[in-house]
Amino acid sequence: MVDVAIIMGSESDRKVAEGAIEVLSQNGVSFEVKVLSAHRNPEELERYLKETDAKIFIGIAGLAAHLPGFIASRTDKPVIGVPVSAKLGGLDALL
Template identity: 35%
Template sequence: MQETPKDGLRRGDLGWFDAGRRARIGMPEAIYAAGKSDAALVEMIDFALEGSGPVLVTRFDPSRWELVASRAPWLAFPGIEENSDYVTLVARPLDQTTTKYVAILAAGSSDRVMALEARAVLTALGVHSHLILDCGVSAIERTMVALDEAHEAEIFIVLAGFEGALATVVASMVSKPVIGVPTSVGYGVARGGETAMASMLTSCAQGLMVMGIDNGFGAACAALRILSVR
């Protein structure tokens, strides 16, 4: 790859890589694996590994593992062997330098892969997270238990499909920032997460922030921005 004069932006044979992003905004460029050819993916990963900071690869198809396995000691969220549609890969995570943590509450265990995408990003940047699965409002007693367990969190990331109600409940119960992630989990008029997203966007809970459908990555990035000013 060749570096352009401005801000560490580099251009390879198959794409561009923003090597200066972490210096500008505190977070490295994430390599979005879905849709990239094998050659383009390897080129981006090899260039990212030339740097000294954390490396993030999102929406990685585990069937392509042999392409990258030998290139770095990877953390995989979830593990490669767990037969998920996609995983998030992390190399060279930063050491944790704060006791502050982000709570990740997932309404159902079917939201786990998206929740782990958020956890991967936080781990890469040295931020501890506490993940609680299956705490949705269909049995609201478990929601209350989860909120009690995570009461010291600085930020809450809340993932929910179906009608997306968990985000409103959490945002009505805590004073810390709440980031809702509608997920594509649910039957019929759940419409691949559109109903959950509309529900969160029309929430009566004041100040609830909402990401796009299944965007655990974006939720973690938002949490990191909030933490940087707290």
């Protein structure tokens, strides 16, 4: 059982995820890290969301960042969306 699931849209988002990993580790919070794209493998992502016992999700993705919204639409657990800076500096993920 994990408290937090950190889901990145791609491996290139890992640098941003490292901040969350560090804070969770320092505070003794259990977590797991997955690379699952809402665009490239939505079925696998949906299956993971149904099977995991995580209490909170952190969705990290760049560009239009549909990942946090995809996660939120398939769970009633809290979802934290973290934009990754891209051409619009992450702003497009918050619109």
